[in-house]
Amino acid sequence: EADIYQTPRYLVIGTGKKITLECSQTMGHDKMYWYQQDPGMELHLIHYSYGVNSTEKGDLSSESTVSRIRTEHFPLTLESARPSHTSQYLCASSDSKKDISGNTIYFGEGSWLTVV
Amino acid sequence: QKEVEQDPGPLSVPEGAIVSLNCTYSNSAFQYFMWYRQYSRKGPELLMYTYSSGNKEDGRFTAQVDKSSKYISLFIRDSQPSDSATYLCAMRKDSNYQLIWGAGTKLIIKP
Numbered sequence: 001e002a003d004i005y006q007t008p009r010y011l012v013i014g015t016g017k018k019i020t021l022e023c024s025q026t027m028g029h030d031k032m033y034w035y036q037q038d039p040g041m042e043l044h045l046i047h048y049s050y051g052v053n054s055t056e057k058g059d060l061s062s063e064s065t066v067s068r069i070r071t072e073h074f075p076l077t078l079e080s081a082r083p084s085h086t087s088q089y090l091c092a093s094s095d096s097k098k099d100i101s102g103n104t105i106y107f108g109e110g111s112w113l114t115v116v
Numbered sequence: 117q118k119e120v121e122q123d124p125g126p127l128s129v130p131e132g133a134i135v136s137l138n139c140t141y142s143n144s145a146f147q148y149f150m151w152y153r154q155y156s157r158k159g160p161e162l163l164m165y166t167y168s169s170g171n172k173e174d175g176r177f178t179a180q181v182d183k184s185s186k187y188i189s190l191f192i193r194d195s196q197p198s199d200s201a202t203y204l205c206a207m208r209k210d211s212n213y214q215l216i217w218g219a220g221t222k223l224i225i226k227p
Contacts, residue, residue: 040124042217043160043204059214090159105215107159 003027006091006108013081013115021076021111023091032074033092033105036060043090049074050096081115088112119143122205122218130226135192139205139218142186146207146216149181151190154202154220163203164190195225 004025013019025032034047035058045058049068063085064078074093078085091108122139129135137151147168152160164179166172166188172179178191188207192199202220 040219042118042120042219043206043215044217045214048214092159104162104165107161109159110157112157 004091004093004106004108006089006111008111009109010112011114013113015082015115017081017115019078019081019113021089021091021113023074023076023108024072025074025091025093025106026072027093027095027106028071029093029095029106030071031094031096032068033094034058034064034066034074034076035090035092035107036062037088037090037110039088047076081113083115086114117142119216120205120207120218123221124219126222126224128224128226129195131195131197133195133225135195135199135223135225137190137192137203137205137221137223139188139207140186141188141207141216143209143216144183144186145209147210148208149179149188150206150215151177151179152204152206154204156201160204197225197227199223200225 007022030051032049035043036046037043044060046060046062047066049055055066066076089111092105094105120141150165151163153163154160166179169181169183176193180189202222204220205218206215208215
């Protein structure tokens with residue numbers, strides 16, 4: 001079972017608020033990811049990191065920002081939330097050294113964000 | 117047009133049936149093919165992955181890749197109600213590229 005944790009699981013906030021979605025993994029994985037998933041839709045990569053102090057934007061444009069100051073921690077921040085940000089956000093990690101093909105991505109349980 | 121197409125379902129079958137789930141893709145450069153299972157309000161979990169063409173079996177699950185047709189399948193034998201979930205296919209060119217995901221097929225196994 002994957003040891004990757006996301007908080008909060010569910011959040012309802014007002015427009016214009018700043019929020020941070022927390023993600024931590026205890027597996028020592030070097031790669032971490034944030035995906036956005038709307039119901040019945042594909043997962044879209046919004047941010048990824050290959051290690052400490054490394055962050056890149058994914059395929060889907062996002063107004064969120066991320067940081068990777070510690071290997072195990074990869075928080076996602078929205079400075080000013082809007083209703084269009086309502087979605088499920090999934091954090092994930094993988095170990096490029098252990099799995100040379102990089103195929104085994106472990107996901108957290110997700111954070112459901114509703115902006116009203 | 118999406119790079120990976122997957123019928124959203126829902127696909128409803130009786131317990132014990134053989135289930136066939138499929139994805140088609142357009143990019144012939146894809147080499148790694150994965151199937152993830154996602155229960156409601158949970159994150160996806162990896163079920164199986166295959167490299168290039170061929171079959172791979174793991175218990176009641178068999179993954180099949182036909183690169184000539186750009187078509188992949190996941191078969192579930194002796195389906196159980198606990199198999200009810202959304203099944204996502206994903207693929208990539210190689211380990212340096214990000215995964216491209218299907219939208220998922222919702223599977224319902226009726227007791």
